[in-house]
Amino acid sequence: MSETGNQPLYARLADTLRDLITSGQYAPGSLLPPEPALGNRHHVGHTTVRRALRQLAREGFIETRRGAPARVRPQQGRTPVTLAAGERLTARMPTRLEARRLRIPPGVALLEINHAGGGLTVLRADQHTIAG
Template sequence: MVTDVDADSPVYVRVAAVLRQEILDGVYPAGASLPPEDGIGRMHGVGRMSVRRAIDVLRHEGLITTERGRPAQVRAQPARAFVALGGGDVVVARMPSREQAQRLRIPVGVPLLEVHRTDGPVETYPADQFAALTGNSRRMQRHATG
């Protein structure tokens, strides 16, 4: 079959796992197109609906972008910046509203991080671009991560 991820998992989940690993391994680098749906189906011995659902999973994870009539493309993963948290600061992850996603240019499937500061302000960041860093400084520090 497709993969040994979990034999009890639905087929589309297993296909998504294989494609995800291939993207992470660089088989499909940023900007590359995935094979057409029928090609993925033939490679993995699955039907088109399973392929479409697998592609939808990857799109919602922010790994690929899709456009009607074109093969899915691997999305460039932005370098991450770190948000420093002070004592008592809290980070909450949630999905953005449609308006927030458009305003902040957050791809489908990427959560929004809300940093609630002890002194009152709330800051928001796209989760695919930021990670929390604990420490005394509250400045955001940009660090490329591989």
């Protein structure tokens, strides 16, 4: 694997692993191969593997624990959300208070929809998808 364009190597590895997870090759609840095996399989170094796994954890695809292989998180059914004309979507990580209040697991982002007429809707990114 080599860097192409503006995309860093870790992001390309994260894309590859994300595709393997979403296609079912790494099923929910299964363990990913250990970091050294991932590095060897994809011809990248340890730091690249760690950064890719950190990205997938932030996106909610995997759970990581020190000293244990990464585990694929169950992907719940996602509710489609369609943006109306003039609405703006922003993704961000929750504050500690929001994470506690909304019971958001580590690594899961929030989606904020700013409505054209004012108002804000906040949704968990692991429970919603943006439709067409």
